[in-house]
Amino acid sequence: MSKIITISRQFGSGGRELGKRLADELHLPIYDHEIIEQLAAEHELTPEYIESLSEQSVRFSYQPTIGHRFTVQYPAADQQLKLITAQEQLIRKLAEHDCIIVGRAADVLLADRNPFNIFVYADMTSRINRCMERENPGENLSANQLKNRIRKIDRQRASYRSLFAETPWGRKENYTLCINTSECTPKAIAPALAVYINAWFS
Amino acid sequence: MSKIITISRQFGSGGRELGKRLADELHLPIYDHEIIEQLAAEHELTPEYIESLSEQSVRFSYQPTIGHRFTVQYPAADQQLKLITAQEQLIRKLAEHDCIIVGRAADVLLADRNPFNIFVYADMTSRINRCMERENPGENLSANQLKNRIRKIDRQRASYRSLFAETPWGRKENYTLCINTSECTPKAIAPALAVYINAWFS
Numbered sequence: 001m002s003k004i005i006t007i008s009r010q011f012g013s014g015g016r017e018l019g020k021r022l023a024d025e026l027h028l029p030i031y032d033h034e035i036i037e038q039l040a041a042e043h044e045l046t047p048e049y050i051e052s053l054s055e056q057s058v059r060f061s062y063q064p065t066i067g068h069r070f071t072v073q074y075p076a077a078d079q080q081l082k083l084i085t086a087q088e089q090l091i092r093k094l095a096e097h098d099c100i101i102v103g104r105a106a107d108v109l110l111a112d113r114n115p116f117n118i119f120v121y122a123d124m125t126s127r128i129n130r131c132m133e134r135e136n137p138g139e140n141l142s143a144n145q146l147k148n149r150i151r152k153i154d155r156q157r158a159s160y161r162s163l164f165a166e167t168p169w170g171r172k173e174n175y176t177l178c179i180n181t182s183e184c185t186p187k188a189i190a191p192a193l194a195v196y197i198n199a200w201f202s
Numbered sequence: 203m204s205k206i207i208t209i210s211r212q213f214g215s216g217g218r219e220l221g222k223r224l225a226d227e228l229h230l231p232i233y234d235h236e237i238i239e240q241l242a243a244e245h246e247l248t249p250e251y252i253e254s255l256s257e258q259s260v261r262f263s264y265q266p267t268i269g270h271r272f273t274v275q276y277p278a279a280d281q282q283l284k285l286i287t288a289q290e291q292l293i294r295k296l297a298e299h300d301c302i303i304v305g306r307a308a309d310v311l312l313a314d315r316n317p318f319n320i321f322v323y324a325d326m327t328s329r330i331n332r333c334m335e336r337e338n339p340g341e342n343l344s345a346n347q348l349k350n351r352i353r354k355i356d357r358q359r360a361s362y363r364s365l366f367a368e369t370p371w372g373r374k375e376n377y378t379l380c381i382n383t384s385e386c387t388p389k390a391i392a393p394a395l396a397v398y399i400n401a402w403f404s
Contacts, residue, residue, distance in 0.1 A: 114385075121374065170374075172323065178380035183316075184402050192394070192401035199394035200386050 003028065003098040003201050004115035006106040008161075008169065011153040012127030012146075014186045015120035018179070019102045021190035026197065031094050032102035039087055050083060084163065103157065107174065108165040116197055119175040122182040124150070176200065205230065205300040205403050206317035208308040210363075210371065213355040214329030214348075216388045217322035220381070221304045223392035228399065233296050234304035241289055252285060286365065305359065309376065310367040318399055321377040324384040326352070378402065 005022070009015020016032060023030035033047075040047040088109050091101060095110050107117040122130070124147060131146045141149070158169035165174075172178045177196070179189070207224070211217020218234060225232035235249075242249040290311050293303060297312050309319040324332070326349060333348045343351070360371035367376075374380045379398070381391070 119374075123375070172321075172372075172374045172380045172382070173325070175380075176382050176385070178374045178377075180374070180378050183378070188404070189398065189401050192398040195397045196391065196394035199391050202390070 001201060002095075002113060003197075004095050004110055004113050005100045005118065005197060006110060006115050007100060007102045007118045007120060008107055008157070008175070009103070009118075009120035010122065010127065010170070011150045011157070012131045013120045013122040014130055014181045015118075016102055018118075018120055018181070018186035018190060018193070019100055021186050022194055022197075023100050025191055025194035026100075028098055028100050029094075030100040030102065031091075035087065035090060035094070035101075035104060039083065039090060043083065043086065045083075050087075105161045105164045108161060116177070116200055117175040119170060119172070119178045121170070121178065121180055126182045203403060204297075204315060205399075206297050206312055206315050207302045207320065207399060208312065208317050209302065209304045209320045209322060210309055210359070210377070211305070211320075211322035212324065212329065212372070213352045213359070214333045215322045215324040216332055216383045217320075218304055220320075220322055220383070220388035220392060220395070221302055223388050224396055224399075225302050227393055227396035228302075230300055230302050231296075232302040232304065233293075237289065237292060237296075237303075237306060241285065241292060245285065245288065247285075252289075307363045307366045310363065318379070318402055319377040321372060321374070321380045323372070323380065323382055325382075328384045 003026075005026075005028070007015050007019045007022075009018075019030050019032065022028075036047045036050045039045075040050050043050075087104060091104060091106050091109050094101065095106075095113055095115075101110070107115065127150055128143050128146045131141075131150065132143075135141065161169040167174050179193070181189075205228075207228075207230070209217050209221045209224075211220075221232050221234065224230075238249045238252045241247075242252045245252075289306060293306060293308050293311050296303065297308075297315055297317075303312070309317060329352055330345050330348045333343075333352065334345075337343065363371040369376050381395070383391075
């Protein structure tokens with residue numbers, strides 16, 4: 001069985017770091033921002049523009065019974081649709097080999113590959129603290145500003161996933177393992193998580 | 203730090219078996235039906251009667267800000283209230299030493315002990331299959347009958363927990379780790395889970 005791991009995560013939960021550490025433990029490639037960069041290069045667009053796809057406000061309807069078919073309700077969404085489709089194709093191509101994919105609805109897009117789907121979450125206080133520790137110099141956002149940013153990004157992630165699936169982002173039933181990082185660091189749990197994943201795949 | 207592990211689980215998810223295997227791995231005592239038996243002996247009641255507490259239909263209101271205070275709305279609930287209180291005291295006593303406690307809202311009752319709280323769940327098909335494998339000889343319930351039983355017992359568990367907490371049973375934010383057993387056996391994951399728990403406590 002191929003070893004495909006997807007990581008969905010609340011903003012500020014440490015999911016990205018957990019993914020990197022897990023990739024080291026399992027000796028697997030991890031695709032996160034690399035997906036954006038590759039798409040940007042292929043389509044001669046900026047990574048920032050590709051990233052903003054997940055902030056899209058257009059709505060598509062997805063009909064899973066007949067394969068991927070989007071109904072675009074706004075003609076202006078044409079390019080976005082093309083990029084979303086290109087991203088999906090790229091994710092499927094990457095997953096031809098064992099790997100870890102962070103975000104981008106990979107758990108839904110790769111469902112037929114039977115991936116190990118992780119959801120990483122934490123309480124708001126620890127997420128704010130984690131964001132504060134990683135803030136760019138000079139940013140100095142207040143706890144309240146960070147809370148608003150966290151909520152906004154989570155809404156965007158949920159919205160992006162809703163393009164491909166009817167089940168909501170973060171609903172535990174969609175995932176193989178849901179990990180609360182409120183009281184632990186990715187560093188502390190990554191080796192044990194690797195053991196757990198290997199046991200699941202064996 | 204003391205090592206207290208609580209296991210909440212959907213009926214048919216294999217949570218009880220996972221607890222037993224985890225207890226073997228971690229060399230910890232596990233309390234599940236033992237709680238019922240001890241209470242039954244102390245109160246000179248049958249284990250079945252004690253077990254039926256979780257099927258109670260009376261309602262208590264719990265005011266966490268001033269400690270445990272129940273307002274009994276029906277005088278007939280007096281004995282139930284006494285037994286629920288006795289069960290709570292017993293769980294607190296057991297948790298004076300490292301242990302695993304299955305069910306009985308232990309995650310809420312022991313929140314001040316900072317336990318590792320597990321929620322075990324699975325999709326309905328695998329829960330029905332698991333129940334069928336473990337059915338008593340001659341029971342022969344249909345898949346539909348088992349589904350109804352599963353839903354009823356889950357409702358009871360959720361209801362029992364609601365006596366002590368405002369946050370709902372099964373909400374991932376209440377737990378340290380949520381484990382989906384739809385595609386794995388407790389036997390396969392128990393050793394790796396033990397490694398994960400040891401890492402979390404260290």
